[in-house]
Amino acid sequence: MAGGSSSKAGEVPTRSQSEANRKLKYISLAVLVVQNASLILSIRYVRTLPGDRFFTTSAVVMAEVLKVATCLLIVLLQKRCALKETLWFLLDSVVLQYQDTLKLAVPSLIYTLQNNLQYVAISNLPAATFQVTYQLKILTTALFSVLMLRKSLSRVQWVSLLLLFAGVAVVQVQQEGKKEAAVADASNQNYMVGLVAVVISCLSSGFAGVYFERILKGSSASVWMRNVQLGVFGTALGLLGMWWNDGGAVAERGFLFGYTGMVWCVIFNQAFGGLLVAVVVKYADNILKGFATSFSIIVSTVMSVYLFGFHVDLLFTAGAGLVIGAVYMYSLPKAPGGLPCPDPSSSSASTEPPRGAGGGEMEVFLPKAPSPAASATD
Numbered sequence: 001m002a003g004g005s006s007s008k009a010g011e012v013p014t015r016s017q018s019e020a021n022r023k024l025k026y027i028s029l030a031v032l033v034v035q036n037a038s039l040i041l042s043i044r045y046v047r048t049l050p051g052d053r054f055f056t057t058s059a060v061v062m063a064e065v066l067k068v069a070t071c072l073l074i075v076l077l078q079k080r081c082a083l084k085e086t087l088w089f090l091l092d093s094v095v096l097q098y099q100d101t102l103k104l105a106v107p108s109l110i111y112t113l114q115n116n117l118q119y120v121a122i123s124n125l126p127a128a129t130f131q132v133t134y135q136l137k138i139l140t141t142a143l144f145s146v147l148m149l150r151k152s153l154s155r156v157q158w159v160s161l162l163l164l165f166a167g168v169a170v171v172q173v174q175q176e177g178k179k180e181a182a183v184a185d186a187s188n189q190n191y192m193v194g195l196v197a198v199v200i201s202c203l204s205s206g207f208a209g210v211y212f213e214r215i216l217k218g219s220s221a222s223v224w225m226r227n228v229q230l231g232v233f234g235t236a237l238g239l240l241g242m243w244w245n246d247g248g249a250v251a252e253r254g255f256l257f258g259y260t261g262m263v264w265c266v267i268f269n270q271a272f273g274g275l276l277v278a279v280v281v282k283y284a285d286n287i288l289k290g291f292a293t294s295f296s297i298i299v300s301t302v303m304s305v306y307l308f309g310f311h312v313d314l315l316f317t318a319g320a321g322l323v324i325g326a327v328y329m330y331s332l333p334k335a336p337g338g339l340p341c342p343d344p345s346s347s348s349a350s351t352e353p354p355r356g357a358g359g360g361e362m363e364v365f366l367p368k369a370p371s372p373a374a375s376a377t378d
Contacts, residue, residue, distance in 0.1 A: 028292075029291065029292050031276060032289060032292035032296070033295050033296045033299060035269070035273045035276060036293060036296035037296040037300045037303065038269060039266070039269045040122060040127050040130060040131055040300055041300060041303050041304070041307065042262065042265060042269060043118070043119065043122045044122050044123075044126075044127040044304075044307075044308065045262065046260070046266055047119070047122060047123040048123075048308070049262075051258075052257065052258045053258050054256075054258030054259050054260075054263050055249065055255075056119035056120075056123075057241055057242035057245050057246050057250075058242055058246070058255050058256070058257075059119070059263065059270075060115045060119070060238045060241075060242075061238035062267050062271075063115070063270040063271040064231050064234040064235045064271075065231075065235055066272070067227065067234075068227070068228055068231030070275060071227040071228045071231065072090075072228060074224045075224050075225060075228065090228070093221065093228075094228065094229060094232065100221070101229050101232075103215055104215065104229045104230050104233060105233050106211065107208040107211050107230065108229075108233035108237060109237055110204045110207060110208035110211075111230065111234060112234050112237045112238050112241065113204055114201050114208065115238075115270070117200055117201040117204070118198075118201055120193065120194065120197040121134075121194045121195075121197035121201060122194075123189070123194070124189045124190050124191060124193050124197070125195065125198065126175075126308065126310050127300050127303070127304045127307075127308065128297070128300050128301040128304040128310055128316075128320070129171060129175055131296065131297050131300040132168060132171050132319065132320050132323050133195070133198050133199075133202075134201070134202060135293070135297075135326075135327060136164070136165070136168055136198075136199070136202040137201075137202040137205040137206055138161070138164060138326075138330060139161050139164055139165060139206075140202050140206025140207070141205065141206040141210060142206075142330075143206065144206045144209075144210040144211075145213075148210050148214060149214060156329055156330075157330050159329065160326040160327075160329035161326070161330065163322050163323075163326035163329070164322070164323055164326035164327070166322055167318075167320065167321070167322025167323035168323060170315060170318055170319030170322065171316055171319035171323070172195070173319075174313065174315035174316045175191065212226075212230075291328060291331070293327050294324040294325075294327045294328050297320060297327075298324070
């Protein structure tokens with residue numbers, strides 16, 4: 001009797017844990033979809049509003065400052081709010097180990113360039129077109145992972161990459177036919193400029209993400225400390241880019257010129273979106289993240305129809321369908337015995353996968369996933 005009662009008692013927490021994990025996965029899915037779609041839609045919205053426009057270069061700098069401040073706060077919490085110990089730790093990690101810090105100059109430069117290019121691309125492309133085309137970052141990240149990290153891809157993943165490229169090409173053909181009409185409707189937008197910006201952004205995203213992953217694997221430093229180091233360079237390089245591109249205008253009108261409540265929402269989304277994704281990805285497997293990316297494309301397309309009058313025709317639907325299917329196929333687990341594959345589809349336009357990988361550091365702030373299935377998704 002005692003054994004039977006103890007067995008029943010043991011089943012109760014198991015069922016409750018399983019239910020909790022299921023809820024966490026659905027919450028993770030919702031957060032990933034909202035973050036992926038909202039950033040692109042909100043940037044497109046604030047960049048197409050009439051009136052004074054904010055300086056995108058200043059928005060990039062502000063996002064970096066907020067990101068660094070958040071990571072510093074996390075480091076402080078990890079040190080149990082010991083301010084003196086935290087300061088010495090930062091001095092040692094950033095200044096005394098300067099050679100280690102300098103390794104991040106390259107990815108930081110690329111990330112800063114990428115963030116600026118995203119504003120350029122979204123300002124000149126329909127949100128849905130950008131969302132579909134930007135999935136080329138999966139292709140570039142996969143190729144750089146194979147070349148730089150010697151990762152292996154399954155046949156299904158290679159097929160999915162071909163479908164991804166085909167889907168993006170179909171969307172571009174569809175947009176090419178509408179380019180002249182779009183230029184006539186919005187003379188301040190240049191489709192070709194936007195397309196070049198998003199392609200360069202995808203290339204930089206793939207290289208920087210894989211390069212940063214390589215640095216993380218060869219170092220014992222925490223991800224949050226790495227983000228501080230990246231942010232220091234990113235802020236400095238962002239300020240340099242702002243001075244180069246908008247220096248005179250910023251000096252005349254001010255750093256915060258054109259900032260509205262919606263602009264601040266965009267900046268906060270860009271700064272904290274990646275960190276938020278790092279939290280929820282702990283409870284999301286690859287299939288869920290692939291589904292979230294695919295669903296966010298649908299959400300962006302539907303919202304673009306209502307917000308921006310975007311017209312969806314058969315060609316765009318076919319191209320977007322190929323991209324959605326490719327993203328989902330790429331996220332499927334490999335056959336038993338295969339090597340682990342890169343997972344570049346887990347992040348949004350504002351943050352890259354290695355920068356959003358919380359790893360063990362998140363255990364200080366989050367309850368550990370209770371079931372082995374949930375833990376295996378880290």
